[in-house]
Amino acid sequence: SHANNSPSETYPETLIATLPMREGWSTPLVFYKNFWLRSPMLKDLLLAQNKFRPRHDDTILATNPKSGTTWLKALAFTIVNRHRYTFTNHPLLICIPQDVVPFLEIKPGGPEYVETLPSPRLISTHSPFSLLPPGISSLGCRIVYLCREPKDTFVSRWHFERKICKDDDYPVSFNDAFDMFCEGFSPYGPFWNHNLEYWKESLRRPKEVIFLRYEEIVSDPLEVVRKLARFLGVPFTMQEEESRVVDQVVNFCSFESLRSLGVNRTGRVEHAGGKISIDHSSYFRKGKVGDWVNHMSKDMGEKLDLLVEDKFKGSGLEI
């Protein structure tokens, strides 16, 4: 019965029912405050705006989906917990990376669950910056934003959507999906506004918001891991450098290493109220920079490049 629900619990559904809705991806998306979202995630985001109590020592890992969330979660969790676990009793040996850092707006995380965590918390989100619960900026919470080159992000999204869709025949062609992505109609899209909002926040609060790129981790994982550890307030010591702990973290969280673990090869989770079903293995596809050339025509690549150039013009952001 809904009779006992508090207004804050019934309000999101009522609101969501009034929003523009559009089909095309594996689930319909609703348009709320300039972003396209899956309704179950929007519901939890709206709840989070009432219920989430930011703490000054929270760290938020924010990503546009398919930009390397899985990798960032594994790296950040391993860095901050490196004195608690060895590489032989490590939670990532038995949990998928998605689960070691809970999402603010996606189960098994969610606003109520993250409230129960001890400080200092690591919390992840795909939320656009403008839809994060209030207080995160004013309290000076750390934010790590990871973005990825849009052509590769789209190719990753395309493959993922086909895998998670419960219908055997995914109804959308590559070209139609590409057009939707370029229109800004994609989960948590428009992707350029997602990137730009966090970019601007990183300029406003440079000490507390770090803006990373998937490609930079690929090209120099050791340096990024050092940078991330400093940013998170747990820099590697001389002694750790001498015993090559940074290499160990990088190797442990590498695509090959994580993908080969049993927990990441089998099993699946359901999201969006059972409408999508994600095999753990779908979080690990190829893990390469520049895979777009194998799927997209040169013309499409140029079209997306020009679009991004235009959207980012004057912002100082280059991807």
Ligand code: A3P
């Ligand atoms: P591809 O589809 O291009 O292979 P997200 O975690 O945000 O959903 O992003 C998924 C993308 O990150 C996928 O890209 C996936 O293969 C890649 N990925 C996952 N784990 C990785 C890791 N440890 N190192 C590098 N890339 C990884």
